[in-house]
Amino acid sequence: MIGSFRKLFAAAVALSMVATPALADGVIDNVNGMTMDAKGQVIHFTGIVIGRDGKVVKLLQSGDKRPERPDWLSNQKGRTLLPGFIDAHGHVLELGFRALELDLSATKSLDEAKAKIAAYVAANPEKKWIIGGGWNQEKWGLGRFPTAADLDSVVGDRPVWLSRADGHASWANSAAIKAAGVTAKTATPDGGRIEKTGAEPSGVFVDSAQGLIDKVVPQPLPKERDFALQKAQEILLAFGITATSDMGTSMDDWLAMRRMGDRGALMVRIMSYGAGIETAIRVGGNGPTPWLYGDRLRMGGVKLYADGALGSRGAWLLKPYSDAPGQSGAGFMSDTLIQNLMSRAAMDGYQVAVHAIGDKANRQVLDAIEALSPTYKGDRRWRIEHAQIIDPADLPRFATLKVIASMQPTHATSDMKMAEARLGADRLAGGYAWATMLKNGVPLAFGSDYPVESPDPWAGWAAAFTRQDANGEPFGGWRPEEKVTREQAWWAFTAGGAYAGFAEDKFGRLAPGQAADFIIVDRDPFLSSPTDLRATKVEETWIGGQKVYVRKQ
């Protein structure tokens, strides 16, 4: 008896070892599925076989035989399935904080903002500081920066500190300025600007000058960071974003991400770029971290800043601003310093992603890459973040130097009027030049720069192939020669973002061996008008073969 049992047992083991993979698969079936192949061609399918490792085993066509006894089966009854979106440029924790703090991003006038601030202050009597952001004096049509006096009329007793939508300027009331000890005599830090009324600080602090107030603002507690990260993940999953770059992960952000990963709650895949080389090296040591938590988290690079933003006139231009003749913005670093920092990062194998908005900043970064490339050979994937205003003479250098252009379609449709005011139409020839980049063979990675803009990838996608805003303005699209096709934009919002993060072998498309990261949506994006595409509802979000979000009906 024991002998025959043992024989049967041995046979069973042999069989189960062979048969295990088949047994372990799950199936998503009856979908209007689409993805891109490695060449960027759209392919269709009706089902996916998913392994226990959360990866795609096989895409199924309607005639293909289904596994007979799958672990699980999800019948999607004909709904549309797409790969999850990848946002190539976001700020994960800030997205969560923005959602939890006073959010002025929807306000359309200073008065509306003041009303919202007053309501928030009344509702949060325990908060010692009123912290928030999202304001944009351009959207308000204010014609000037807001002032401390504007805020004092609403809140006099507690410090208020509100960042501009682009994060490159912040607005304080008098209590905050006083708490920071800033006076008419305070020196303006390099790379910053203090807005003034006469000699006195008027309330807005640009770029590095924000540090004067930041340093006295109470830092969020770790548990508040945990809430913010959780909130950010919820927002991203609801938009169908399954992976994102985090552009400037601070040490405390990183620790929050690890806490979430350690407790098995990190779902969205984060390609982290350390906030400066010190952070990256403190975290990763001699090089990038491995992929952690089943390819959910990796610090693979470093985020640097070459300049500020256009809206606050912090972008560094070759010639003065059209609407502020004495100003050309400011570079954050000397050529030597930026090259040294990029070199230190590259030396240890960190990918380098540099924020550059103005044409002078972009040239500085291209020059640095050109200088460093002979030393740091191999597959470096230098990234320029935003790459907004490029001198036409510099445009071909992106391809020559193999630079990834990490761009944000909704920045163009949000900025268009402001950019024309700042630069004049003539200097926009190399502005937001998506189609030119593609034509030149430059890899494009699209994102939103959330929370500067909404992370909504449907808005980003529509903006990318229309160059129109949500209202369909302007007719025919803004500088329409820089439109990309619907397919090209989709690539840049999926596989392009994975490539930009050295993750193209892991996710970004649906193909055997890639992660089963996908979304179920309520319409076919290739059969929808731009307006309809923007209204797409994400019904379900799946990451690594697991359903991590279902829309509340």
Place this chain on the structure above:
Amino acid sequence: MIGSFRKLFAAAVALSMVATPALADGVIDNVNGMTMDAKGQVIHFTGIVIGRDGKVVKLLQSGDKRPERPDWLSNQKGRTLLPGFIDAHGHVLELGFRALELDLSATKSLDEAKAKIAAYVAANPEKKWIIGGGWNQEKWGLGRFPTAADLDSVVGDRPVWLSRADGHASWANSAAIKAAGVTAKTATPDGGRIEKTGAEPSGVFVDSAQGLIDKVVPQPLPKERDFALQKAQEILLAFGITATSDMGTSMDDWLAMRRMGDRGALMVRIMSYGAGIETAIRVGGNGPTPWLYGDRLRMGGVKLYADGALGSRGAWLLKPYSDAPGQSGAGFMSDTLIQNLMSRAAMDGYQVAVHAIGDKANRQVLDAIEALSPTYKGDRRWRIEHAQIIDPADLPRFATLKVIASMQPTHATSDMKMAEARLGADRLAGGYAWATMLKNGVPLAFGSDYPVESPDPWAGWAAAFTRQDANGEPFGGWRPEEKVTREQAWWAFTAGGAYAGFAEDKFGRLAPGQAADFIIVDRDPFLSSPTDLRATKVEETWIGGQKVYVRKQ
């Protein structure tokens, strides 16, 4: 055919599910094995069945049937097998740095130290600072602290900064003092002391005064921390230490531990206590981290310091030092501050471990625990680290307040002469009172305080039941009434350390469900004289059922 295949297949799966554990087991056989049961009784065995999860399935007696087809089998040919040691109080990174830096711990005179420093300086021309430690003016018989002038005669051109063996004082040359800008006018920081010659700093900086120089010492790079951690692990494994508390993990230490864990190279189990509450909360957020990397790492608590050390007269005493009548040492914190910090830690569920050496410091911590206990109920396991000099009136309070006494046997045998000089024999009634602690029912956890002492657990074990040093001094043992038995000491160096780290369900003894953490040694510790026990050689160290160290022959 397919039908019968499927039936067979289903049977195979059902069988394999039942049978898998048996198949997956490995066996260590033919050992002279011993461990303790949960009550502290020594039990013997001749083999261990180990599951694929790295845990003990079963201890085998000589008559027990062995698994017939184990995954693997290790025949130890009669060698002695013991559970791995647990060091309840060490400093992991410092152990590695000490091994990589200039190490004066073996020097027996100032002249010998100077020769060693000169040789190191000559061998390391690239080092901008000469960093090291391990000196002990008591061991040198110097009768005074060393001075900057002593060092200047060896190294004039580069700063030198050498920590005392106990870490509570450091010795600078004039170049280091100059680099730090310390002069006769420099104020002495609270909780510290600057040794002086006349008005001038003479070269030694005690306790918090070390910060005056520390702040200009170049910090180790992350990769240097990685080397140090690797080195520390090698040292610990070679001594047969399979788990350790890390008493005061800095953020950078933690990040190095995570790097090692992330790349699968962390073998030794680390029970980490954050260096201060801010570190713990930054790392763990709202409470301890989970056990990470297969129970290899957890930040479960907070390390605080109530006072300094005896050697440097930084220990806080109820009455002045016998050999320095004007001095009583200094408490590092007010009663209010220490209670606030302990409360903040306990509120978030962190275990609290407080360094207290002098009788006044121990009383302060006991008072704090007494004050906090009504608020923080449940299984808190308050720890006092060192608990060296206790006023006899306070001894029973350890039991009443359920405090763990985390003590270091080799401190007693190293300190005995110095302690008598500092305190006089009369005030040692509650000093190093291991047996009294046990008699009172206080849980003991033994460690070494490496690198203050060698991590060598064989020396610690022998010291614990002899109260004699390596030379067998003094005859009969120092204050022999405080000896514990060989078995009690073994418990405190194994299961006691696990209990002190909330890990008694995971490791510390060999029993079904516990980690298979054990060592193979060249002699039977219960049949060895103290001298022979100290000479024990660890042949192999196993953690989680994996062989992680083999002695080079």
